[in-house]
Amino acid sequence: MAKPTRMLLAEDNPEDVELVLAALADVNLAGKVAVVHDGQEALDYLFRRDRYAQRSQENPAVVLLDLKMPKLDGHEVLRAIRAAPTLRAVPVVMLTSSYDEREVSRSYELGANAYVVKPQGFQAFRETVARLGVFWGLVNEPPPGSVANP
């Protein structure tokens, strides 16, 4: 199974990062997540620039993208991903704090694969994130073209 199991989490809020990682730990996926803290860093990671220049060539199996982030927000990052030939097939899941019709539409128009509102209750949050990790990290087959064998 040559599946890439790496996930990229772009989330500026450290508490949220910790909660997501705790939830992914429930399904033994915490170790498979790379974390970046704003939109610019997300693109640096994906395009293997600056301090990510040395990382392996494979694309993440999924990008979990917070909508509200400093520098570049989720929509801007998403647009850049869809515009890049090497990245455009990478699954992207938008994560956000609250439901907003306009933002949902915009996300899908820009090519998001899913839009998930972070549940308010911790139990629900934990389950939702764990399920997301299992589905996108294990169940779903990522686009073959996006994976470069080392």
Add this chain to the structure above:
Amino acid sequence: MTERVNAMHEDPPPTGDKVHILLVDDLEENLVAMEAVLAPLGQNLVLAQSGREALRHLMHREFAVILLDVMMPEMDGFETAELIRARERTSHTPIIFVTAIGKSEPEIAKGYALGAVDYLFKPYSPDILKAKVAVFVDLHCLRAQLQRQSSQLADANARLEEEIGERRKAEALLAQINAQLTKQARDLEAANQDLEAFAYSVSHDLRAPLRHVEGFTGLLRSHAADKLDETAQRYMSIITESVKKMGGLIEDLLDFSRVGRKDLLTTTVRLEPLVQEVRAALEPDVVQRKIEWRIGPLPDVVGDQSLIRQVLANLIGNAVKYTRPRETARIEVGTVPPEPLRNAEGGGRSEGPSDAPAAETRHPQSEIVVFVRDNGVGFDMRYAHKLFGVFQRLHSASQFEGTGIGLALVRRIVQRHGGRTWAEGEPGKGATFYCTLPSRTHGTSVPSGHESDAGGESHGEAHAHAAGGG
């Protein structure tokens, strides 16, 4: 002409309006004779025995006509006439020369050249003298009248112009006030939108820290469960419960501000199936309950279906909730017929006082009044004004669950449709909630932007609550 003379003769102008006639002759007996002839005209006769004296009189008053003797010592009639004509004020005063001699044509021509309007030859006929003078008196009166009229006309014109000016000023003022009002309305709308955006982003931003409190409390619980004693466990539960409650409030606020931000999707909405749908959705919660439903008939209305469903869900949900203590709950959904409406105690209503303000129950044909009535715990009319406020409750959470957003949401949605909301109730007997919605036959246009409230209910109140409660 004779007629006119007669008229003048018989009906002399009032004393104050007498015209002046100047008689000039060096011989007193001539003056007396003329005076006698002209006296019946009823005018003011002024006598002068020389040209000089005549000129003096002419300085003081205006004469309708001058009878001027040609043959006079010192200054004769022609010389006098020349001086009269030379003066601006008297240049047009009619002069009749009275003469016995000088009937030669050159003499007469000279007289006319000097501005005589007529000649009278001695011995004259008294009737002709009188008639001629009467003509000039008449002419003078007419001219005076004309002058009066034209000055009146000028006055009237001036007044009219003044009035027009004032009206223009008033119109300009009105336009200015209108512009101000429009601007204020725009500002108010912008302020409302700002407030809504604010409420939305505040409640949105509150969610993240709240999620963290809840998340880390959960992590703490699973991490340290065996190390926590009973008291610590209880504290943890309280934290979790409070966070949940706050989360609920934030959700409600978000719902509430979403209603303000949402664009209305206006269609024809069939109320009756919608009510049935709402009722069916509540069914699982009321399987243990005995509820007598009386629904409709209900007309179609115009509005945003999903929002109107929320209105009905809240009103009917409340009716179900607040009839819980009743063995048999009775819930009625219906419409109030248009004018003329029920009078004070009529209509066979069994519950609720009917002292709702009359103005609120009157409504035009363009709207439908929908009501939801129950025989539940009711409420005290003294608190009726609080019912529709954000997070306002008349019951404690332990009596009846809820945050107090439902009716605020109802009012908000109804207002966005240009309608009104009100309620009637009596403690222990039940409550009736009313709202107006645009009717399909008349109200095909619904305000599509933010509220344009036709009902005169206070938005400010709702917004103030939204801001205060956030």
